[in-house]
Amino acid sequence: MRAALQLAASREDGPLKAEAIADAQDISIADVIRIVDGPLVSLRGVRPPELSYTGPAESLLPLWIALRSNVREILEGVSLADVASAQLPAEVSALSHAPGAWVDP
Template structure:
């Protein structure tokens, strides 16, 4: 996510070298190369080789959501024991777990499907997202 945001913040048309992204975001270069490769294969970034090469977003930052980046780099938005909630089945007293997991996924998607890289880069989170984050209980780890 931080690499995508670094690219979003610097959408001036010039590609950004992986080394510059790694340094700016304190991400190990080798690890970052893997992430950038995932984002390139997923159509989120383009790359160009050579002295004037580097990476840039493949679409405008306001057309790339947080969910796009998560799905491209990490896979499904939410899993339970490595499975998508829709692939699970429970019986007996555990049966209500399935709608719980589906509801939790829907709640997360309601946020990450609407927040764009441009929103974050401009520190302009949607009001509903900002309100959730401003709730003091949101910061408590029980």
Template sequence: MDISARAEYAVRAMLALAQASAAGAGPVSVDTLARQQDLPRKFLEAIVADLRGADLVVSTRGARGGYTLARPASAISLGDVFRAVDGPLAEVRGLRPHETSYEGVAQHLPTVWVAVRASLREVLDGTTLDQALTGALPPEVTSRAADPLAWQNR
């Protein structure tokens, strides 16, 4: 799986907003988010627009304006953020895994593609911004990451 810069930047920005929310801070501007996370401001503006369109953040206008989470960090999964900026978690040539079909030797691949999507869902939908921020990650994540082979390139 390739995690796009768009998805990575979106998660990092959402974590910064979650931290600001936990600290009781008000709205955070795109300039502040970009500076805090060392992200390109123009690119981040487009990402935040997608997050707003997905009802994950709300904007406040004015001199003290900026963005805040639309709901608690414990109610926003990493999967929500990925889908907001990149669309479905898994696609095969533009099709959802369960929409694929093959003949002959490849006939069982749709089952593999669906299993890949299910694994992504387990980790990304099972991990909230709050958990990623605090490090209190769910067992599905910590057990997979505890496997030394998970950290090795293949």
């Protein structure tokens, strides 16, 4: 709800109506998260490209970039309309059905 309110407030063409959310193929979940919380992925408040590591930890930077890329791919591939209709893209549904997906390590 908070995300929808902030998204509605940020629109230049007037308030966002409930019908627009249900038909919102062009509003991704990534868009909503960026409006509400800022960057999709950050470490200690820093975006991955702004990080630097040296020595044995140097390979962490490409790891964080890869993580961000995958988070972006998933969240940009799901729209508000997908969520409103309870019809997530097949790739996302498949990830949620993977063994261990619902288990905390």
